[in-house]
Amino acid sequence: MPMLELAHVRKSFGQNEVLKDISLSVEPGDVCCIIGPSGSGKSTILRCINRLVQIDAGTIVIDGLSVTDPAVRDVDLRRRVGMVFQQFNLFPHMSALENVTLGPRKVRGLPADEADALGRSLLAKVGLEERAGARPAQLSGGQQQRVAIARALAMEPKVMLFDEATSALDPEITGEVLAVMKQLAVERTTMVCVTHEMGFAREVASNVIFMDAGVVVESAPPAEFFSAPKMERTKSFLSKVL
Amino acid sequence: MSSYLVALPALARGLGTTFAIAIASMVLAVGFGFVVGTLRSILPRALDLPLLGAIEFLRGIPLLVLMYFLFFGLPQLGVHTSNNVAAIAALALYAGALGSEIVRGAIVSIPPGQTEAAAALGLRRFAILRLVVIPQALRRMLPPFVALFALIVESSSLAALIDVTDLLQAARQNVERDPGVALPVYLTVLIAYFAVNYPVSVASQRLEKQLA
Numbered sequence: 001m002p003m004l005e006l007a008h009v010r011k012s013f014g015q016n017e018v019l020k021d022i023s024l025s026v027e028p029g030d031v032c033c034i035i036g037p038s039g040s041g042k043s044t045i046l047r048c049i050n051r052l053v054q055i056d057a058g059t060i061v062i063d064g065l066s067v068t069d070p071a072v073r074d075v076d077l078r079r080r081v082g083m084v085f086q087q088f089n090l091f092p093h094m095s096a097l098e099n100v101t102l103g104p105r106k107v108r109g110l111p112a113d114e115a116d117a118l119g120r121s122l123l124a125k126v127g128l129e130e131r132a133g134a135r136p137a138q139l140s141g142g143q144q145q146r147v148a149i150a151r152a153l154a155m156e157p158k159v160m161l162f163d164e165a166t167s168a169l170d171p172e173i174t175g176e177v178l179a180v181m182k183q184l185a186v187e188r189t190t191m192v193c194v195t196h197e198m199g200f201a202r203e204v205a206s207n208v209i210f211m212d213a214g215v216v217v218e219s220a221p222p223a224e225f226f227s228a229p230k231m232e233r234t235k236s237f238l239s240k241v242l
Numbered sequence: 243m244s245s246y247l248v249a250l251p252a253l254a255r256g257l258g259t260t261f262a263i264a265i266a267s268m269v270l271a272v273g274f275g276f277v278v279g280t281l282r283s284i285l286p287r288a289l290d291l292p293l294l295g296a297i298e299f300l301r302g303i304p305l306l307v308l309m310y311f312l313f314f315g316l317p318q319l320g321v322h323t324s325n326n327v328a329a330i331a332a333l334a335l336y337a338g339a340l341g342s343e344i345v346r347g348a349i350v351s352i353p354p355g356q357t358e359a360a361a362a363l364g365l366r367r368f369a370i371l372r373l374v375v376i377p378q379a380l381r382r383m384l385p386p387f388v389a390l391f392a393l394i395v396e397s398s399s400l401a402a403l404i405d406v407t408d409l410l411q412a413a414r415q416n417v418e419r420d421p422g423v424a425l426p427v428y429l430t431v432l433i434a435y436f437a438v439n440y441p442v443s444v445a446s447q448r449l450e451k452q453l454a
Contacts, residue, residue: 050362078364089359093377103363106373148359155363 009058029188033201036211082152122150142173256412270334275341300339329401348379388446
């Protein structure tokens with residue numbers, strides 16, 4: 001059974017239909033990379049998966065929970081889905097450790113000492129245990145994004161969503177964030193990554209999806225996707241970005 | 243000169259009353275501002291409209307008229323207000339309307355990404371407000387709230403017109419008794435208001451720079 005399955009998902013903002021009949025599925029432990037030009041609806045897909053955006057039609061099922069079922073509470077859904085944002089969105093009034101432990105303490109209900117231990121181990125995992133007491137403003141962009149990844153992991157989610165996690169970073173520090181993401185992939189974390197990092201997609205993805213204008217144009221394993229794309233639209237996009 | 247010195251203890255008591263009224267009004271205005279401003283930032287448009295109307299109304303009427311209404315008008319409905327209570331209530335409503343805008347403005351100025359990140363963790367709406375949005379908004383509210391206190395102190399002098407014996411009224415009473423002291427007494431009153439308000443507004447500007 002797939003960990004995540006979208007079927008015939010539609011979403012419009014006013015007159016603008018940003019998702020037109022999107023279907024895709026992600027098996028447990030797989031990494032799905034979504035690429036495509038800006039405005040193609042990639043980020044909207046991620047936001048629909050954790051209900052930050054409500055879909056108009058279709059179904060989304062995560063680990064057996066239906067996103068469109070009103071009986072499924074936001075909190076039960078969001079505990080299963082970690083999200084990492086392009087702009088990090090760390091809480092500036094909290095230390096790195098407090099950012100990571102907020103969810104465990106307030107949503108999972110862990111006692112403070114257990115949450116702290118979990119938080120420290122996750123900061124260690126992203127290579128930032130010494131910066132536990134630092135405020136986001138005292139951290140570099142790459143460090144902030146690694147804290148944000150630790151924060152999302154602290155909910156022990158079934159699926160991790162990455163929304164252009166490296167796009168706001170200087171090119172020379174995207175590597176430290178991508179290294180953490182690769183490590184998660186090696187550990188068989190189920191991931192959906194909206195990304196412009198073709199190297200990452202080629203190396204890590206189980207499946208690459210090319211989106212344009214609200215539709216899935218092409219979907220294939222990376223070896224096939226990058227070396228023998230079938231659709232003209234995919235070929236012209238790849239010729240520009242590779 | 244001697245009758246000026248005689249007036250000083252009364253002026254000091256008046257200043258005490260001015261302070262007491264300003265502080266009471268400030269406390270109420272902050273409470274009112276927080277409740278209304280927070281509600282306005284989260285309520286859907288239809289439910290926000292009555293609050294918006296009430297705030298616009300309070301901001302669109304002169305404070306003195308509001309004081310007269312509460313002090314002279316309400317007793318005819320059987321609601322008897324003392325001078326001090328009417329003055330404090332009018333100042334609290336007037337400053338509370340401004341305070342609610344301070345609170346609402348600070349809350350809506352927090353980037354939506356903060357709310358989204360907190361929601362993505364599974365926090366509920368109220369927890370997001372309490373743990374993520376309001377702590378950040380507080381910093382932005384502090385300078386304008388300090389400035390609001392200076393405005394309250396200044397505006398509280400209108401209470402003299404409904405016979406509250408604040409600083410201004412104490413001065414008036416002394417001048418009525420001995421018109422010869424009008425100049426030194428009113429000069430003292432001017433300086434006293436300035437001496438209270440100037441440090442407050444400097445503090446507000448400093449905070450603004452520090453917290454920016």
